[in-house]
Each structure stands twice: as structure tokens, then as C-alpha cells.
Amino acid sequence: MSLLSQAFRPVGSNRVDPMLVALWLALVVLALVWITPFIFIVFTALKSSDAVMNTSAFALPTEPDFGNFVSAWQRGNFSTTAFNGVIITFIKVPLGLFISAMAAYALAKVPMRFSKVFLALCVFGTMLPFQVMLAPIFKQVNAFGLINTYPGIILPYLAFGVPYQVFILHGFFAAVPKELSEAARIDGASHFTIFRRIFLPVSLPVLSALLILDFVATWNEFAMALVILQDPKMWTLPLGLMNFQSQFQSNYGELNAAIIMTVLPAAIVYLMFQRYFVAGLTTGAVKE
Amino acid sequence: MRFKKMAATAASALTLAAILAGGAVRADELKVWTLTFDNNSANGAWTKIIKDFEAANPGIKISREGRSVDEHKAALRVAAQSSQGPDIYFMWAGLGLGGEFVKAGLSKPLDAYYEKYGWDKRLTPSAASFSKLYEGKRHGVPYTFHGEGIYYNKALFEKAGITSVPQTYDELKDDAAKFKKAGIAAFTFGGSVNWHVMRLMDVILEAKCGADKHDQLMDMKLDWSTEPCATASFEELNDWSQNYILKPFMGIDNSQAFKLFLANRAAMMLEGDWLVDQLRGAKKLEGIDLFPFPTGTDRLYGFAEYLYVSAKSAHPDDAAKFLDYLLSDKVQQESLGAFGSISVNSNVKYEKVDALDQKWIDIFGKYKKIYMNGDQAFPLDVTTEYFRVINEVASGNMKPADAGKTLQTFISNRKG
Amino acid sequence: MSKASLSMRPALQGYVLLAPALLVYLLFAVYPMIDVIRMSFASWNGLSAESRFVGIDNYRAVLTQDPVFWGALWNTLWWTALAVVIPNLISFGLALALNQNVPGRSSLRVVFYLPVIIASIAVATIWKWMYDPFFGLFNSLLTSWGLSDWIVDWLGDRKIALWSVFAAHVWQSVGFSMVLFLAGLQSVSLTLIEAARIDGAGRWAVFRHVTLPALTPTITIVFVLSLINSLKAFDIVYGMTGGGPAQSTQMLAMWAYTQSMQLGDFGRGAAISVILLLITLAVVVPYMRWMFRNPEDAR
Structure with missing residues (x-):
């Protein structure tokens, strides 16, 4: 909590600003969108060709296969x-x-x-x-x-x-x-x-x-x-x-x-x- | 002195780069430029051929460089102006693609070598005939001879209630309608590589215009805007793409289309004899059969690939020697099936072939004449426009009636 | 060296220091630019030994007969206009938000910046795969949400292909301007705020009267940088569509490359290059004049 205790307070204020909390949530959501392609790429790289065609895009690679890299x-x-x-x-x-x-x-x-x-x-x-x-x-x-x-x-x-x-x-x-x-x-x-x-x-x-x-x-x-x-x-x-x-x-x-x-x-x-x-x-x- | 040291480092770095750059060239090295091959048997065959040849000819080293189609064309163009070019290069036969390089003086006439090695005695005449297309001299030797036809999924044909393969273009259209009724896509194509959908246009032209008019259109001697069969062909293309091709197809390429074909998503694919090897690799030979695209003419859809000796080669004799080895009965027999279903060497014996290979051998035996792919008949800039017009029509953005006019306008505007 | 340099006139020393950079710049950047102008008045197929002077034939052909040129020009202008506005607005918003006192600021910054350091050609490959109509991310998401009707051929439909490519560009470029804006925000005086x-x-008044004026130089730099960058859009279009379908995503830079290097018409390719160069100059020259007049603002 000590780390967060300083967060969300605008410059020169000691109160938590609800606007900043909302802003932060929006930022986190957007960051998730931004990082999605990377997750998708890593997941696909670890799947066999059959698994790619037959499982959903975000299904975890159940048997990670590093053969693709080789x-x-x-x-x-x-x-x-x-x-x-x-x-x-x-x-x-x-x-x-x-x-x-x-x-x-x-x-x-x-x-x-x-x-x-x-x-x-x-x-x-x-x-x-x-x-x-x-x-x-x-x-x-x-x-x-x-x-x-x-x-x-x-x-x-x-x-x-x-x-x-x-x-x-x-x-x-x-x-x-x-x-x-x-x-x-x-x-x-x-x-x-x-x-x-x-x-x-x-x-x-x-x-x-x-x-x-x-x-x-x-x-x-x-x-x-x-x-x-x-x-x-x-x-x-x-x-x-x-x-x-x-x-x-x-x-x-x-x-x-x-x-x-x-x-x-x-x-x-x-x-x-x-x-x-x-x-x-x-x-x-x-x-x- | 740090300054001196830095300068020295920079200088030595430059020297290092110069050495690395210059070290590659050796006097007795033959550079062979080919495409990269999807199937490993072709790569394996090339490696073995080169190794065996080098063992038999200790004085000659051979290095093969493979590129994808577009890069290969661009690289050859570059090679024409620099000293970095190949001794032997791969190119399609015909006046379009192959002819352009011959016309530019990049290919060395091979009449003397045809005579010296007696290549005509062992080459199949149809495959060798392309070397005589160019005025005056003979250029290149056949590397492969390919036919293209319709591969079909037997189970899906049954499902749609089709019992025999279509014999005419109209029957094929009827079957396509049956597929549509059964909720099955008749064909799969990959539109992002322009030449894949072009194949459909080529065969439609052959069916709708007949052999003579088709040839004249491709020679640009007949007016695309006024020739009714050209417009009719564009209309057919539009009909096929709106109704019978697995959608979406413009955003995928030929290999993705093949994946979808293997996954039973479409009943037919217009592909070359090389697909047999890929089907073999995917262990899917069983459910697939093939027939030539029914056009009503007695010509097969296909083309030849050639290996040309560069006019700039410093070792043309060595190059010819290698080509002679490549065309020999022994090598052609050993590498049978690696480059295509049939060999360009007529002495090769066909045994233990799969049913589909036999189909192709029969087809090749049956047809005496061929008609070529559009991108090998047209010059490059016309091909680019041909692609564009086909894609526009296929994706419904251009009226078939306007297509011929658009293409003809481009052709008429060309200088010389 | 130090002995010799002592006796060297200072200006001469300066030229010695300047020489390597200047030489390589003149030889491999300035000369080709002059050469492209010369080539645009000639006919050369890249194969034959000599080229032939043809006057303005290439320009006439490009402007009146080339079925792709106008579309490519339009795409380039359209792309440039959007690329200057949309990603930079997002960047600006992100920078303002990340400049606030919120937890995890530096990790968030890394996330948004990461796409910037990825090769454009890799970005193209990543997005091409996500756009795959049958197995890609977007269409499988739409399917799993029961929105199969929304499935489109992202890169194969000419009505949306360029938008699809643009989305990838936004993903890639937002982080760059964001870092510049963040750097600019450092110069906003906290005491003033x-x-x-x-x-x-209020918030708005502070932003309007304190933050924004302090950011003006940064905004100018971002504007010019993204303008120049978008005019040369090449890698990402080449990698994603190659100009297709039916040349509908073609851009001037790539069309010049295609004409010269793939179709072997160096004259026409050069004419297209010169036209694009002129467009670039129309942006660059006013900016340079402004900059040399106000050297302090520009930095």
C-alpha cells in the first residue's frame, strides 16, 4: 500500500483524484489492446499447424512446441x-x-x-x-x-x-x-x-x-x-x-x-x- | 591517442568490410540462379546434382542461389547491369518473360552446344521447342515442362452428386452450380498473388475465344476492347468469382488456398503438376484426382521453365557442361518427380509412380500443343495491368464490359 | 597527427573534420537526387547500356496514361493527412495521461513504445497474420463473439484494405510521438502549474494557458517528423499488401520502385520519384525557412 499511497494525487494535492483513477483504468485497457498482437504471435509460434487451424486464437498452446523456432x-x-x-x-x-x-x-x-x-x-x-x-x-x-x-x-x-x-x-x-x-x-x-x-x-x-x-x-x-x-x-x-x-x-x-x-x-x-x-x-x- | 585509435578502428572496419565483400568471387565458380522451391525434394535433388557434378569435375565449383519469383526477376534485371550476375539463370520460356531477357542480350545463344552435346536426341520435342521461339538463335535448355489442370476433391464431388468429370466448359459451369446448391465452394484461389486468379482468366479465354483468337489476344494483335470473346471471358470471370470461388479470396495467397483445399473447404483447385508432390508431402494423395480444364481446344494449359546461359558468363563451356550433366539420362532418371511429374528427357522410364503422376504422364502424352500462362506471354508492364484488371473484375469493382477497354487502352498507349 | 594539425589553419581543420560525412552524403544522397531528375527525362530499361533523352514523355505518360498513378497519389496524400493527425492525437493523449501521477507509468510507456522498435516489415507480417481471413485473430474473435456477419477480407477488399494497413501503422507509430511529447512535457514548469x-x-485553463504553449516547439517537430515519415510509407504497405488488391493500396514511393526496379522502366519510375520529391519539398522548404528564421523555437 505504501507504494500506491502516493499515486493518483495530482501535483500539489493530497487527495486521490477520481479523474486520475479513471484515466489510469483507460490507460491499462489501451495497453492491453496494444500488447495483444504480441501475445497472439507468441501463442501461435508455440502451436503446431493443426493446432493453429483448429483451436481459437487465444487458446493457450497446450503442448508448447519449440520446434517451430528450430x-x-x-x-x-x-x-x-x-x-x-x-x-x-x-x-x-x-x-x-x-x-x-x-x-x-x-x-x-x-x-x-x-x-x-x-x-x-x-x-x-x-x-x-x-x-x-x-x-x-x-x-x-x-x-x-x-x-x-x-x-x-x-x-x-x-x-x-x-x-x-x-x-x-x-x-x-x-x-x-x-x-x-x-x-x-x-x-x-x-x-x-x-x-x-x-x-x-x-x-x-x-x-x-x-x-x-x-x-x-x-x-x-x-x-x-x-x-x-x-x-x-x-x-x-x-x-x-x-x-x-x-x-x-x-x-x-x-x-x-x-x-x-x-x-x-x-x-x-x-x-x-x-x-x-x-x-x-x-x-x-x-x-x- | 584516442582519436587515432578510433580512426584506426574505423579504418580497419572498412577494410574488413571490403575483404568480406571481395572474398566471394572465385575464377572457376559457376553461379546458378533458380527460384526457391516449396518442396524439399527439389532442393534435395539440386544439392545432390551439384555435389555429384563437382565430384566428377574437380575444376568447377557451383553455387546455387534461390529467390522467390518477384525477387528473382528483379535480381536478374540488376544482374544485367552489374558484374554480379549468374552464369546460368532460371527463367520461363516464351516471348514474354524469357524473351525480354533474350532481347536484351542477356542470354547466350546455345546452337553450338545443342550440336556438340546432341541435346535434341534426348529432349522431348515439345519441351525443347521453346528454345527455337527466339529469332535466329536457340536460347536456353528446358528444365521443366509443366501442365496445369483441375485437382478435385472426390468426396466433395460425390456429396454434390457429380458422378463424372465435366467434359466441356458448360458442364463445368453446371457442376459449379451444383456445388453452390450443395453449399460447397467450387474453387479456391489466392488473390494476393496476382498470378493465381489469372490462371482462371487464362483458361476461360481459351474456352471462350478458341486457340487462334486467344493467341492473337496474348500477342496483342487483336483488340481487347472490340473482341466480343474477350468481354465474354471477363463476364465469366466475374460470374465465377461472385458465385463459385471460396470467399474471401483476395486477401489470401496460393499456399493458403491450398491449405483450404486440403481442409475440404473447396472442391477444386486450378494447379500445376507440381501439386502432386505437395499432396504427397501432405499425405493427401488418396482423396484427390485431376482432369485438364475443359476448354474445347486440343491444347494443354502449361508452360516450360528454362535454364539460360548468361551472355556475361566467363565460363560458358563449363556452364554448358553442367547443363549437359543436368539433362543426362542418369540425372533425369534419378531426380524424377523432384522438379515436376515428367522429365524433359524422353529416355526417362516411369515406374512406381502414384496414380496422379500417371494421370499427368497420360495427359502430357495426349496433348501435342500448349497455351501459356498470361504472365509469360505478356511483357511485364502489360502483365501488371492485366493483373490489375483481372483483380478489379474478380472483386466486382470493374464492369466486365469495361475491362477489355481498360486493358486495350493500356496496350495502345505503350511506346513501341 | 597532432604536430601536423598544429600548423594547419583552423578552417582547414574544420574541413578535414567535415569531409568524411560530407563526401558520403554528397555521393550517396545528393547525387542520386540529381540523377533521378536527369533520369526522369530519359528512357532507360535498366538492361541496355545507354539511355535516351525523351523530354517530358515520362511525365506525360505518368500523368495521363498510367492507370495507377492518380490512385497512388491520392492514397499517399490521404495517408499522409491521416498519419499526421490520428496517431499523433493518440500520442498526445497518452503523453498527457502518462505524465500524471499514476502507478506503473514506466511499464505502460514501454508497452506503447515497444511497437516502435519493431521492424516495419515485421509489423506488416504480424498484422497480415492477424488479418488472415480464415485463421487470423480478428476474424476468429468476431466468430467467437457471434459476429460472423462482420467478417471481412481485411486486406483483400479494396474499400477497407488501406484502412487495415493504416491501423497497423497507428499501432506502430503512436509510441514514437508519445516519447517526444513526454520529453516536451518535462519542460513544462511545475511551479507555473x-x-x-x-x-x-481549472484543469482546462491550466492545459490551455500553461501546458500547451510550452509544448508548441514539440508539436511542430512531431508534426514535421510524422509528415516526412508518412510520405515515405513503403515497408508496411509492401509487406502487407504489395499495393494490392488491384493496386488499390499503391503508394507513390512504392509505385516508383515498382516501375523502376520491377518493370524496368527507370524513366517513369524517376518521374514518379520527382513528383513525390516536389510534394516533399513543398512541406520541407517552408519549414526550413521558418526554422532558420526562428532558430530558438525550432530546437
């Missing part, structure tokens, strides 16, 4: 797609953040001609939907002979990830007090040193938020990968799932097992880091 |  893993070539996802994400995300941070620092703290132009170009880029230009991107990657390669997918990912990250980090760096860097400049430190010694450390919260955001986005990306990774050996998890769906649509248990295996890594990463994520997003995107 | 309360202001 066979979906093999049929969907998950070991390949997961490996590719790891390679692509683990190279792209840190590399992208690093070059974005460098660029953001240069735009925010180094007096340069055209820096306003570059920044405008960058903001423009944050709003440029690459889904619109899949064919020319494909053509460009192909011109470099990089179709079906890791660099071939990482380079466009970088190109379309950089603007947003530069934009956010620029806003953050610009707000860092001048005195902090001026002192170092007078001591004769180069911009490289100031960036590394002063700005990278203070931006760690923002960087970690961007890291998670970018990890999830890269891990889940579909349209660009669809165009550039044509070779099944190079596919990422979303491509693998799409192929699985079009091939084994009617094998409901395995399909749902495949969904769970595709979704789980990003969910785990998010749940592990969500504290930093929310904090970072707050400082970076909206408030500062 | 208390002061207003003491002055006798």
Missing part, C-alpha cells in the same frame, strides 16, 4: 541473415556517429565559410526520404560495383543517417559554452584535440541515445536493403522475414516463430538501454 |  531458423536461413545484420549494424552505427560528430563539431565550433550552407544542406537531408530514390541509389551503388556487398549497403546508410545525427549533435555542440573551447584554443590545442578531449566526452549522453536510435533503425531497415542486397547470402533479417512470409505464409507456427526471432534483438537492446535513450532523446532532440 | 492552480485555474 525449423524456422533453418528454413529462414537465420544464421546468415542475423550475421549480416550484425556486421552491417556494428560497422555502420559507430562509424556513422563518429563522422557525424566530427562534422557537427566543425559546423558548430570552427569558423568556416559556407558553414551555414552546409548546415542547411544537412537539415534538408534530414527530410529527404530515400524511399523516393531507391532506383537512383541503386544505380549509384552499382556504378561503384558494390551491389551485394557490405560497403554497398553501409555507404548509403551512412549518407542518409549523417544529416539527422549532424543536426542533433550540432544543436548540442552549439550550446556548449564558448569558454570551454576558447581556453583550450588559447593553450594552442588543435580542433582535433578539442573535439576529442572536450566535446566527445560531454556529448556521451546524446551519442548513446543516437546510438540506440540508429541501431534500431539500421537493424530494421528494409527498403534500401531490398534494392541493394539481392543475393540471399547478403540478406539482413527484415529481408529474410519478407522472403519467409512470401514462401511459408501458410505455415503459421513457423511464420510467427520467424517474426519473434526477427524482432527480439532490437527489443532486447531497447529494453536494456531505454533509460539512456529517453534521457538522451530529451536532451538532444527537444529540450536543449 | 502550481501557481496557476493556486490562482484557481
Whole structure:
């Protein structure tokens, strides 16, 4: 009771507010609706094909069957797609953040001609939907002979990830007090040193938020990968799932097992880091 | 220096990616691009064929890549412009799908190899005939030869009081009415994959227009808007979909339709000979029988799948050698039934086959001519529009009378 | 490096820091955008070696002869309008509610946010399965509630297919805006609220005069972000309907992809891309002008 004793009281009041109780009930109901698809997916993944067709959607799987996961893993070539996802994400995300941070620092703290132009170009880029230009991107990657390669997918990912990250980090760096860097400049430190010694450390919260955001986005990306990774050996998890769906649509248990295996890594990463994520997003995107 | 270290990490990451990307290509590797196969026997047969061939030819490595239909088409298109393409690729035969790649110069003429290996002596003439469709040179070798017909649920036929299989299109319609009366859906189709409902349109066209007009319509030499049999066919399609197809069907795909067929939810399914293997896999051969769709013409609904040698292949001789091995009596005999009911090799002996396989062998023996699926006869953009019009008519959103005009407008607007 | 950099002019150092990001951005984002404009005036089938200049033929074909284009344009605009309003209203309500003193706030927040981190293609697969007309969640629920008459072909009926896809989009996107709104609500001064309360202001007055003004920058950002995001709706439609039935759920971005990559008509695909780009610019340019004029509000 002690935990709840503070609940339902509006700011600056000591009485339980009935409006808040009603609101809370509505929230719980809505949350149940929101979580229903997950329950349905897990239940189906644990059922055999016959059980799916002959029992109700919310019937508990009476004999949980993990065979679906095993066979979906093999049929969907998950070991390949997961490996590719790891390679692509683990190279792209840190590399992208690093070059974005460098660029953001240069735009925010180094007096340069055209820096306003570059920044405008960058903001423009944050709003440029690459889904619109899949064919020319494909053509460009192909011109470099990089179709079906890791660099071939990482380079466009970088190109379309950089603007947003530069934009956010620029806003953050610009707000860092001048005195902090001026002192170092007078001591004769180069911009490289100031960036590394002063700005990278203070931006760690923002960087970690961007890291998670970018990890999830890269891990889940579909349209660009669809165009550039044509070779099944190079596919990422979303491509693998799409192929699985079009091939084994009617094998409901395995399909749902495949969904769970595709979704789980990003969910785990998010749940592990969500504290930093929310904090970072707050400082970076909206408030500062 | 942390900066240096980070830069070094980034650089080494890039190098690693470059190595991973470049490491795959080997000089003596043949890339074979096929579809992915629903049935495991086809996958198993390919694996064995490749393994045996590699053992007999130590200098050649073969890697097979499988994709779903749409992805395969897109990937080939991509391959046409990059150096990442296959040495041997799967594609349907015919002027539509296969012809487009031949026209673009993606396929290597194989006349010399037909001569060298004497393929004509062992290939069934009807299956090999597609290689001569292209002007001047011969392209590709037959991989499979497929027929499509009506599979039916014997118990449901009995239940509806139908004692013999329909011999004409009108009898088929009568039977459909009997099913409706008995509260049974006559057919099941999966509308989300466009080509499934298209099959119904194809066979109706054959029945309503006859062989010559049907061919001319598919060649786009006859006007769809003024040809009465085209409109009549769309009317039939509308009638079938409103009255005799298990609903809802637009939101499901062909494999879901098959599931429903197995669950006795519909009496018939218009499917290819490959379904026999799937029925075998589902242990449902017993209650099912089949007959060709009654059209009144003496042609079978079907198509051939071919394997083409890419014009960009660096090892065409090795590719031909592999195809020769694939077409050999021994391999074709061993992998009988894995790719389709019948082999493209005429020396193959059929023993110990199930009743349905025998049915297909008889059907293939009976028909001398075939008519092709619409999506293999039309160019891709027309196919897309054909799909759209069929779906609109089938879901009751377009009047059958307007369908021919819509399709013809699209055809007339095409450049060149 | 440090020795050399000491002697480097500061501006040059800046360019060195800027170079990698700028280079990759110009090569793989800006150049394709220019290229797509060029391609839209050419005829190229993706197979042959060269392309041919055809003037405005592609645009004429797309605008006057393409049986799908106008439907796709309409769908895109319709989708965008709804996607900006409906999920964000829900997000806003959720954020306000979760900002109150109710138990289990953080768990509730996780529940609503979870769909956001799921790949769109997985969301599509999940919902496609729930919409399965014979064994899916919705129709089995309707059956068990005795409402068999309400059973519909969720993704196969053109009258409702796009709504069905949109429902999945709402489920997926509500959490994202919610987190942004929650973050924005942190900036609402508690002292101000208390002061207003003491002055006798009711709930609505507090909301109207204290909370809402403080949230204006957040609302703008959410508005623009969801506008841009919805214009590129691709994954979820591709995964759920592939544009069907009979192209009734087709969208511009996907139709451009289909024309180029699947039908091999890169000219027409590019023309559709350019049209979508122009629509996007019509939104982006005013926003950018506003932002550069009021840099403080924008952040």
C-alpha cells in the first residue's frame, strides 16, 4: 500500500483524484489492446499447424512446441541473415556517429565559410526520404560495383543517417559554452584535440541515445536493403522475414516463430538501454 | 591517442568490410540462379546434382542461389547491369518473360552446344521447342515442362452428386452450380498473388475465344476492347468469382488456398503438376484426382521453365557442361518427380509412380500443343495491368464490359 | 597527427573534420537526387547500356496514361493527412495521461513504445497474420463473439484494405510521438502549474494557458517528423499488401520502385520519384525557412 499511497494525487494535492483513477483504468485497457498482437504471435509460434487451424486464437498452446523456432531458423536461413545484420549494424552505427560528430563539431565550433550552407544542406537531408530514390541509389551503388556487398549497403546508410545525427549533435555542440573551447584554443590545442578531449566526452549522453536510435533503425531497415542486397547470402533479417512470409505464409507456427526471432534483438537492446535513450532523446532532440 | 585509435578502428572496419565483400568471387565458380522451391525434394535433388557434378569435375565449383519469383526477376534485371550476375539463370520460356531477357542480350545463344552435346536426341520435342521461339538463335535448355489442370476433391464431388468429370466448359459451369446448391465452394484461389486468379482468366479465354483468337489476344494483335470473346471471358470471370470461388479470396495467397483445399473447404483447385508432390508431402494423395480444364481446344494449359546461359558468363563451356550433366539420362532418371511429374528427357522410364503422376504422364502424352500462362506471354508492364484488371473484375469493382477497354487502352498507349 | 594539425589553419581543420560525412552524403544522397531528375527525362530499361533523352514523355505518360498513378497519389496524400493527425492525437493523449501521477507509468510507456522498435516489415507480417481471413485473430474473435456477419477480407477488399494497413501503422507509430511529447512535457514548469492552480485555474485553463504553449516547439517537430515519415510509407504497405488488391493500396514511393526496379522502366519510375520529391519539398522548404528564421523555437 505504501507504494500506491502516493499515486493518483495530482501535483500539489493530497487527495486521490477520481479523474486520475479513471484515466489510469483507460490507460491499462489501451495497453492491453496494444500488447495483444504480441501475445497472439507468441501463442501461435508455440502451436503446431493443426493446432493453429483448429483451436481459437487465444487458446493457450497446450503442448508448447519449440520446434517451430528450430525449423524456422533453418528454413529462414537465420544464421546468415542475423550475421549480416550484425556486421552491417556494428560497422555502420559507430562509424556513422563518429563522422557525424566530427562534422557537427566543425559546423558548430570552427569558423568556416559556407558553414551555414552546409548546415542547411544537412537539415534538408534530414527530410529527404530515400524511399523516393531507391532506383537512383541503386544505380549509384552499382556504378561503384558494390551491389551485394557490405560497403554497398553501409555507404548509403551512412549518407542518409549523417544529416539527422549532424543536426542533433550540432544543436548540442552549439550550446556548449564558448569558454570551454576558447581556453583550450588559447593553450594552442588543435580542433582535433578539442573535439576529442572536450566535446566527445560531454556529448556521451546524446551519442548513446543516437546510438540506440540508429541501431534500431539500421537493424530494421528494409527498403534500401531490398534494392541493394539481392543475393540471399547478403540478406539482413527484415529481408529474410519478407522472403519467409512470401514462401511459408501458410505455415503459421513457423511464420510467427520467424517474426519473434526477427524482432527480439532490437527489443532486447531497447529494453536494456531505454533509460539512456529517453534521457538522451530529451536532451538532444527537444529540450536543449 | 584516442582519436587515432578510433580512426584506426574505423579504418580497419572498412577494410574488413571490403575483404568480406571481395572474398566471394572465385575464377572457376559457376553461379546458378533458380527460384526457391516449396518442396524439399527439389532442393534435395539440386544439392545432390551439384555435389555429384563437382565430384566428377574437380575444376568447377557451383553455387546455387534461390529467390522467390518477384525477387528473382528483379535480381536478374540488376544482374544485367552489374558484374554480379549468374552464369546460368532460371527463367520461363516464351516471348514474354524469357524473351525480354533474350532481347536484351542477356542470354547466350546455345546452337553450338545443342550440336556438340546432341541435346535434341534426348529432349522431348515439345519441351525443347521453346528454345527455337527466339529469332535466329536457340536460347536456353528446358528444365521443366509443366501442365496445369483441375485437382478435385472426390468426396466433395460425390456429396454434390457429380458422378463424372465435366467434359466441356458448360458442364463445368453446371457442376459449379451444383456445388453452390450443395453449399460447397467450387474453387479456391489466392488473390494476393496476382498470378493465381489469372490462371482462371487464362483458361476461360481459351474456352471462350478458341486457340487462334486467344493467341492473337496474348500477342496483342487483336483488340481487347472490340473482341466480343474477350468481354465474354471477363463476364465469366466475374460470374465465377461472385458465385463459385471460396470467399474471401483476395486477401489470401496460393499456399493458403491450398491449405483450404486440403481442409475440404473447396472442391477444386486450378494447379500445376507440381501439386502432386505437395499432396504427397501432405499425405493427401488418396482423396484427390485431376482432369485438364475443359476448354474445347486440343491444347494443354502449361508452360516450360528454362535454364539460360548468361551472355556475361566467363565460363560458358563449363556452364554448358553442367547443363549437359543436368539433362543426362542418369540425372533425369534419378531426380524424377523432384522438379515436376515428367522429365524433359524422353529416355526417362516411369515406374512406381502414384496414380496422379500417371494421370499427368497420360495427359502430357495426349496433348501435342500448349497455351501459356498470361504472365509469360505478356511483357511485364502489360502483365501488371492485366493483373490489375483481372483483380478489379474478380472483386466486382470493374464492369466486365469495361475491362477489355481498360486493358486495350493500356496496350495502345505503350511506346513501341 | 597532432604536430601536423598544429600548423594547419583552423578552417582547414574544420574541413578535414567535415569531409568524411560530407563526401558520403554528397555521393550517396545528393547525387542520386540529381540523377533521378536527369533520369526522369530519359528512357532507360535498366538492361541496355545507354539511355535516351525523351523530354517530358515520362511525365506525360505518368500523368495521363498510367492507370495507377492518380490512385497512388491520392492514397499517399490521404495517408499522409491521416498519419499526421490520428496517431499523433493518440500520442498526445497518452503523453498527457502518462505524465500524471499514476502507478506503473514506466511499464505502460514501454508497452506503447515497444511497437516502435519493431521492424516495419515485421509489423506488416504480424498484422497480415492477424488479418488472415480464415485463421487470423480478428476474424476468429468476431466468430467467437457471434459476429460472423462482420467478417471481412481485411486486406483483400479494396474499400477497407488501406484502412487495415493504416491501423497497423497507428499501432506502430503512436509510441514514437508519445516519447517526444513526454520529453516536451518535462519542460513544462511545475511551479507555473502550481501557481496557476493556486490562482484557481481549472484543469482546462491550466492545459490551455500553461501546458500547451510550452509544448508548441514539440508539436511542430512531431508534426514535421510524422509528415516526412508518412510520405515515405513503403515497408508496411509492401509487406502487407504489395499495393494490392488491384493496386488499390499503391503508394507513390512504392509505385516508383515498382516501375523502376520491377518493370524496368527507370524513366517513369524517376518521374514518379520527382513528383513525390516536389510534394516533399513543398512541406520541407517552408519549414526550413521558418526554422532558420526562428532558430530558438525550432530546437
